[in-house]
Amino acid sequence: MEVPRTTQNEAETPPRGSRAWQRRQRVAHILAAAEAVFAETGFEGASMSALAAASGLPKANLHYYFGTKEALYTALLDSILDLWLSATDSIRPENDPAEALAAYVRAKMHWSRTRPFASKVFANEVLHGAPYLGSYLAGELRSLVREKSRVLEGWIAAGRMEPVDPPHLFFAIWAMTQTYADFEAQIRAVLDRPELTAQDHAQGTETVLRLVLKGCGLRFKAAASMGASMGE
Template sequence: MMQNEAEPPATGSRAWQRRQRVAHILASAERIFAEAGFGGASMSALAAAAGLPKANLHYYFGTKEALYTALLDSILDLWLSATDSIRPESDPAEALTAYVRAKMAWSRTRPYASKVFANEVLHGAPYLGSYLAGELRALVREKSRVLEGWIAEGRMEPVDPPHLFFAIWAMTQTYADFEAQIRAVLDRPELTAQDHARGSDMVLRLVLKGCGLRFGAAEGLGE
């Protein structure tokens, strides 16, 4: 994947302003790319969403492709950081609870980010193909080895680690990618904080019980 040019050190107002402007453009671009996809998003629409002249977007990113790739990078960095809790020395229930809670939180607070990723994958991952087969595959293998270690130590029931991750991704990201469906079924104009909390508890209960772990134990809750 393409990477942004390294930002200058955070020592002056110009560097800070640049980082702020880049972050603002990326945040604005999430909605446009989520709603229109890469092909349907124009630099004019992206500039309008950011409230900036189109020339500014070209100045910071050069092309629509570079802006889109930078946005994908930022989304993946965010999501992959959620796996930090899954380490050999961690308690399995605590680690999986933290992971599921983080994934559900991103679906609630960054729904457009999830939709951008979903659109990319549904179109065959033209910009993410090498990442999915490289970095993501390596990460899933690394974290799967952690789960296999827990299983070997009798700390959780035997599961197929990669497929557990697939299930977690599907269950958590549906609250962003298929929000319209969930709202329709629940008869909501928009999902509430309580809806997300109940969904998070349901997903977490299924994951933990499926792994032979007690729901609520990691958070000091009872059954």
């Protein structure tokens, strides 16, 4: 069953302390708690009781703000998609290809580090056939990839970067960046870490940047600390 997408975002921030502001804060709190529950149990495994317990609120409050588990889950997916779509803002015809793609990779790596549950919620949804996001994937996401692919094709035609297949470049970036959230347990095991450190994420970011930018024939400049460790 696919639920139509609705957004929790509002055009203007309500005055602090107002009812609208309090409502937005409460909704954000519920979504943050739900993100962890859905990431760990999936949609089917999550119950309104568990979601309420995670948020520290009565179950009636969740029903008041969202009505159903499906509506809460859809609102959470909306917030994740809004976050990720904003990361593509740097990919514009007038921008420098190296800087634009680097900004995109850094944004994706940042969200994998700071919002790992968000990535896992999305991954679980897709792995289960995208029952709630099917039309989004075939609609908005397809349109976005086509739009940004045209930007890359323009850069390629102008000789500003090496020829690559734009959609597959995006697929590769998604895979490389989101693995630091979706498969964190695997990375921790290989690196022998109880948890990934800021340095691990920094090294991961620099490695992904090197692969993407050099693979596109673009300049890559390692951070000073990374350059020293890599012999730059």
